[in-house]
Amino acid sequence: MFDTLSDRFDGIFKRLRGRGRLGDAEVDEVLREIRVALLEADVSLDVVRDLTGRIRARCTGAELSKSLTPAQQVIKVVNEELTSTLGGEALRISYASRPPTVVMLAGLQGAGKTTAAAALARWFKQQGRHPLLVGADLQRPAAVEQLRVLGRGVGVPVFSDPSSPVDVARRGVAEAARVGRDVVVIDTAGRLAIDTELMQEVRDVAAATSPQYTFFVVDAMTGQDAVRTARAFGDALALDGVILTKIDGDARGGAALSVKQVVGKPIAFVSTGERPEDFEPFHPDRMASRILGMGDVLSLIERAEREYDAGAAEKAMERLRAGRFTLEDFHDQLQQMKRMGPLQSVLGMLPGVPKEVRNASIDDRDVARVEAIIRSMTPAERDDPAVINGSRRARIASGSGTSATDVNNLLRQFKEMQRLMRSSGAMGAAVRSAGRRKTKGGRVTPSLKDAGSLR
């Protein structure tokens, strides 16, 4: 989501790069552009003023450095200011000494509370906890049913009954204590900040359950209203953090900056997709880097650590280096990679990936197709694709529901990869080759750039 914002800055700084010095006029121009970019990114007007003010002070002030170009200097300043606005450090969850630890979610209608509740429960489970989901949204039709389905999906029990939100929440916490669940995640109904009656209700729920954590759930696509709503919820409830949802779209996500500034509490989690596994702790420093187009390798590594079997990856790497990496290995690794989430989001986090590629329509069905092709091969074929002749190819294609061209493409791509790895044996080569093929424009294989231009 922050990609567009970083594109903006890209544009500004490209022009800046040509300049030798940063005079007052340049600072003005840069700040004007930054203001436009931030406003278009839905950063609230107050925050924009505040940010540009601070950036101006630092750019025109005494902090001029000799070792950096003006562009680098501005980037550095903007980066630091964004990071500090997004909130010093990540939230670290601590648990109640006497379980259960109660976590409550609140927010506007359609912000994504129910989905976030299930995702959060899954996250707690991954932390080795035993969460219980409590469905206290008795307002929206089938909200509890939705939570039950999601709970089943993530393997977390769901408690609810059709009494009243306060009673359900209270009983849910008691139930957790009774059955030995150590974390309770309470999903509440969506409500408008100005609906005094419902705001009182959510206050009552909080009073009845005294949550350790109250999270404000907010849609990343929210505009200027983010500030007002966040302020109102912050006034009504003792918020401990924010969950930012739907950041997998192309909204520029200025709401993140605004909400952070207004609520004064960290953005604890972000949801990056519709599935409960598309959910992760928020890292302000990484997000600021992402805004500036520097990629988010740290999140990727963390995700990889969590989902990837390191031993297997090590072995695969060895085989890659030795040129003994077969389609079978490839298939295995693909399974691992799939656990890291949708391809698109993985790609989005890699640094140095050209914009065209990042925005390319990468479809997880492509992975499925590749898998299907490999699965339609015999072990012998997977071991040595060279044995695949015309009739084998036809069989594989029909077995996987693809065409002979698809099979060919995969084989060609695979061979290319093997060749690269053998010749240089390093990832640098792989990445460089991506870049090279991009500029060459798909002579042997359709280039990555093509993928981008297809949109």
Next chain:
Amino acid sequence: MTTVLVVVIVLLLVVLGAGTAVYVRRGQAAGGTRPPRGPRAPVGPGGARSAPPPPTSPEEVRARAPGAGERTGRALVPETEAAPAPTPDEERVASAPARGREGIAGRIGRARDALAGSLGAIRSRSRVDATTFEQLEEALLLADVGLPTTSRFLDDLRSRVRAGAIPDDASALLEALKQDVVSLFAGEDRSLHLADGSTSVWLFVGVNGVGKTTTIGKLAAREAAAGRAVVLAAGDTFRAAAGEQLATWAERSGARIVRGSDGADPSSVVFDAVQHAAARGVALVLADTAGRLHTKVNLMDELRKVRRVADRPPGSVAEVLLVLDATTGQNGLVQAREFAEAVEVTGVVLTKLDGTAKGGIVCAIRSELGIPIKLVGVGEGVDDLVVFDPVEFADALFS
């Protein structure tokens, strides 16, 4: 851990390479039909559909009979300004409100007090100067109108002030701006249409959590109250319990509903709903779809297919309504553009306008894309869906 990254990058390269080729080919194949969403619930061909829709109340039959023939080809739902029959407000009063409800204007207005500050200053000024324009700009930006549209409004005002077309008076300036906002929406077709001689389908599209299902529920209730039968198509087969949510609404309004199993191809659900409606002589199908971010290419393709299938006789897509959350910021314009490009959006439904958000992004949508704003949602109750009123909207924008 970098090892893992290397492996990931290698895998990505291969998949991307192979996938791209496939993509090119598929792209050329004139967008053939596609299977349901990739990573989602696996469905066999055709997808075991759930049992036929539950028998509905006899009301449907009753409602159908008289005067149904006259409905084709003309505006159905909103009572436009021309036909002042029951105003939205009066209609609303007729139904039992769940909680104490004020008038719509009141409801939209009650949130605005907090903002009166910035423009209160304008009203108290007499001369027009740079500060006045700054305050107007601020008001527009805070309402999510967006910088480009705001600048257009203000540049136009400035030149008119310079030309002497607007008196040098701050409140006159504000009035002129309001008028500009109102005239932006002038002449737009806010009626909801029915197709001649076939089963009309109104398709509801939008990103996640904007209120598509709720909007359909309200419209269904409204149609039922007007004695017109509708069939609801539970085309959101992805989100957990979306079907149940719509079924609850169907029950409330006595409308029929056609559902598919979870993960079923939404096109097939809509297709079945059209068949079902046609077989029973019901003229209108309200088709729900799963929320989707406009950036998800495969999901947008899925939506295209839903539209194509719904448009197949006896069905005819009469309206494609983009449901937009009033809290949406500048991304709303992108959403509108992408959805319009994919499924020819015929109108916008602006929901959740009863909060503090003003939904100013519809100005940008109207001015850049020309899509009319047809309905607004102002609450969770059955009757809280009314025809968009530019005057009220403009007032709220600056209140």
